[in-house]
Amino acid sequence: MRVLLLYTILLLLILPFGAVPFIITSIILFLAAYLESRDKKFLVGPLVALISFLWLPLAVVAVLTMIYLSDEEPFIKATTLIASLTVVFILFPIVYLFVSAPPWGFPSQLYLTLITSIVAATSATLIGIFLALPLSYILARKNFPGKGFVEGAVDLPIVIPHTVAGIVLLIVFGSAGIIGAPLEKIGVRFYYALPGIILAMLFVSIPFLINQLREGIEKVDERYELVAMSLGASRTRAFFTVVLPQIKRNILAGSINSWARAMSEFGAVIMIAFYPMIAPTYIYFLFTNYGLNAALPATSFILLVTLTIFITLRVLFGRVKNAGN
Amino acid sequence: MLEIENLRVRLGSTVIEIPEMKVSEGDYVAIMGTTGAGKTVLIETIAGFYPQEQGSIKINGKDVSKLPPSKRGVAIVYQDYMLFPHMTVRENLAYPLKIRKNHDEKRIIRMAQMLEIEHLLDRMPGTLSGGEQQRVALARALIIEPKLLLMDEPFSSLDRKTRERIRKIVKNAIERTGTTVIHITHNLETARIMANKIAIMHDGTLMQYGDTDEILSRPNTEFVAEFVDTNILRGTVMGTEGKLTTVAVGNERIFISERAQGEVYLSIRPEEIIISREKLRSSMRNCLNGKIAKMTPAGNVVRITLSFHGFSLFCILTPNAVSALSLEEGDEVFAYFKASSVKLIA
Numbered sequence: 001m002r003v004l005l006l007y008t009i010l011l012l013l014i015l016p017f018g019a020v021p022f023i024i025t026s027i028i029l030f031l032a033a034y035l036e037s038r039d040k041k042f043l044v045g046p047l048v049a050l051i052s053f054l055w056l057p058l059a060v061v062a063v064l065t066m067i068y069l070s071d072e073e074p075f076i077k078a079t080t081l082i083a084s085l086t087v088v089f090i091l092f093p094i095v096y097l098f099v100s101a102p103p104w105g106f107p108s109q110l111y112l113t114l115i116t117s118i119v120a121a122t123s124a125t126l127i128g129i130f131l132a133l134p135l136s137y138i139l140a141r142k143n144f145p146g147k148g149f150v151e152g153a154v155d156l157p158i159v160i161p162h163t164v165a166g167i168v169l170l171i172v173f174g175s176a177g178i179i180g181a182p183l184e185k186i187g188v189r190f191y192y193a194l195p196g197i198i199l200a201m202l203f204v205s206i207p208f209l210i211n212q213l214r215e216g217i218e219k220v221d222e223r224y225e226l227v228a229m230s231l232g233a234s235r236t237r238a239f240f241t242v243v244l245p246q247i248k249r250n251i252l253a254g255s256i257n258s259w260a261r262a263m264s265e266f267g268a269v270i271m272i273a274f275y276p277m278i279a280p281t282y283i284y285f286l287f288t289n290y291g292l293n294a295a296l297p298a299t300s301f302i303l304l305v306t307l308t309i310f311i312t313l314r315v316l317f318g319r320v321k322n323a324g325n
Numbered sequence: 326m327l328e329i330e331n332l333r334v335r336l337g338s339t340v341i342e343i344p345e346m347k348v349s350e351g352d353y354v355a356i357m358g359t360t361g362a363g364k365t366v367l368i369e370t371i372a373g374f375y376p377q378e379q380g381s382i383k384i385n386g387k388d389v390s391k392l393p394p395s396k397r398g399v400a401i402v403y404q405d406y407m408l409f410p411h412m413t414v415r416e417n418l419a420y421p422l423k424i425r426k427n428h429d430e431k432r433i434i435r436m437a438q439m440l441e442i443e444h445l446l447d448r449m450p451g452t453l454s455g456g457e458q459q460r461v462a463l464a465r466a467l468i469i470e471p472k473l474l475l476m477d478e479p480f481s482s483l484d485r486k487t488r489e490r491i492r493k494i495v496k497n498a499i500e501r502t503g504t505t506v507i508h509i510t511h512n513l514e515t516a517r518i519m520a521n522k523i524a525i526m527h528d529g530t531l532m533q534y535g536d537t538d539e540i541l542s543r544p545n546t547e548f549v550a551e552f553v554d555t556n557i558l559r560g561t562v563m564g565t566e567g568k569l570t571t572v573a574v575g576n577e578r579i580f581i582s583e584r585a586q587g588e589v590y591l592s593i594r595p596e597e598i599i600i601s602r603e604k605l606r607s608s609m610r611n612c613l614n615g616k617i618a619k620m621t622p623a624g625n626v627v628r629i630t631l632s633f634h635g636f637s638l639f640c641i642l643t644p645n646a647v648s649a650l651s652l653e654e655g656d657e658v659f660a661y662f663k664a665s666s667v668k669l670i671a
Binding site: 221226 | 409
């Protein structure tokens with residue numbers, strides 16, 4: 001059965017919502033399994049599902065029946081069971097949020113914070129591409145003493161706790177920071193300002209861009225550049241006309257990862273700029289000042305927006321190919 | 326045309342040193358050598374991809390050592406072609422023209438016709454066969470009318486039949502454009518057909534460089550001899566007989582048409598040796614009686630090792646000739662070759 005994992009996930013997802021939805025879903029899925037295989041054994045499924053009326057946890061028996069009846073080998077059956085639990089672990093809380101709190105009825109200030117989030121994350125990603133390209137190029141093309149050190153340094157923002165990252169940035173770029181103070185004199189302010197948010201997002205998200213771009217450039221044989229140069233191009237032109245088009249997909253993948261990372265950043269941002277609020281800060285603000293119930297609709301809405309953007313980008317990404325592949 | 330002097334290049338663990346190498350206008354040089362001999366590094370240095378530690382590279386009298394690749398007027402074609410995968414064949418050919426702000430559709434068509442790729446112009450490189458990609462790469466290199474064309478084993482990944490066809494097309498195109506060529510190859514046949522000069526490289530240096538005939542008939546070392554697949558004999562000059570010199574090799578005497586003294590090395594190309602079962606009435610001065618020690622098929626020929634008193638020679642026959650003479654290992658045969666086929670080597 002090609003859709004065993006999907007059916008198992010659906011059954012497990014619907015299970016906590018009660019016996020009736022579970023039984024209805026069981027009937028549909030077992031029927032679909034019957035229609036696919038034309039094997040009457042699947043028709044037993046809905047009957048097994050009925051025992052969830054007795055006691056809801058017994059519904060698990062129906063899920064196991066679905067796996068048992070499939071004609072997969074035992075190893076795949078066991079793997080599917082655990083695999084579906086993993087997916088449900090990720091999906092259930094998200095689905096449950098939408099069920100328990102509809103994505104409306106939140107303060108309209110949320111829109112503003114969301115726009116701040118999007119503007120800052122997009123800026124951080126664009127600046128990130130510009131900064132990551134040269135570094136990725138050197139890491140991909142050159143070998144030098146201390147390369148391992150540079151590679152390690154690039155990954156640092158991923159390993160250090162985000163609040164720590166925020167404080168590190170604060171003491172450098174804050175109003176009294178070693179770089180922040182002189183910059184503030186000429187009117188550039190990070191502390192409690194949008195540039196601070198962008199800075200924090202850039203710091204935590206740039207490793208994703210660097211690693212993606214580097215991987216892309218490594219896959220483009222350097223001799224493409226050499227040949228382009230012998231055909232009359234300068235090294236710069238060779239890079240832009242021959243290398244860059246071949247790593248489009250890596251640029252996009254890196255941007256999506258980096259953007260998603262920037263959008264979800266909270267810890268580092270609040271250290272350097274609690275205001276202007278980004279969406280995660282606002283949720284935290286609602287939660288700490290007005291309690292869980294006040295935060296839920298806004299949370300639900302943010303989740304909806306994030307999911308929509310994420311899914312859209314993934315679909316678009318699926319259509320973009322590196323030129324020539 | 327190309328003059329290399331005292332060149333030294335270091336690239337990782339590869340070091341190449343070329344004291345001198347001159348290529349004339351219109352020459353076709355085949356570079357042969359062992360893997361890791363530095364052949365590719367040499368041509369890439371000529372193209373300007375790597376800086377040299379010392380020495381000079383002059384093209385048409387002008388030192389290009391410090392010039393970037395784009396200013397050297399040198400084009401390069403790699404074994405794996407390096408066609409830009411995100412551009413059509415037409416865009417690949419147009420690439421160098423666009424950089425020169427000299428986009429000329431007619432020139433593209435003309436070049437495409439010459440290399441018989443006109444029907445491929447709108448295809449992507451990834452969809453082409455090896456032979457087709459090869460010709461596109463060559464067209465892209467020739468379209469800039471390079472002073473010097475460098476090729477790194479361009480035919481090695483083609484099957485035999487395609488290779489022969491492409492060789493013809495390429496030779497034709499190069500002759501028509503009058504381009505000077507340096508061509509790395511592993512294939513002696515390719516070198517003999519295409520090149521008028523051969524350079525043998527080993528361990529980062531030039532073992533021997535000269536006219537094709539010279540290299541094939543007078544290898545200066547055993548290494549080169551093995552490379553160009555020829556016989557080398559050691560002997561002592563005994564005296565002269567008319568215009569010929571007699572050399573004692575093992576217990577036999579070999580006549581050569583050159584003057585020499587003392588201990589000498591001789592080379593005889595395997596294809597200059599004729600085998601016969603009976604004694605022939607021939608003008609060929611050298612006739613040796615020996616035994617067939619070994620017969621090994623090698624591609625579409627048979628290599629025959631003949632053993633004489635104190636030395637051996639190998640020669641090449643077609644399988645047809647072998648069966649016509651019904652030769653077997655251990656048979657006694659006569660080997661004939663001209664005195665002028667025996668070359669004196671240093």
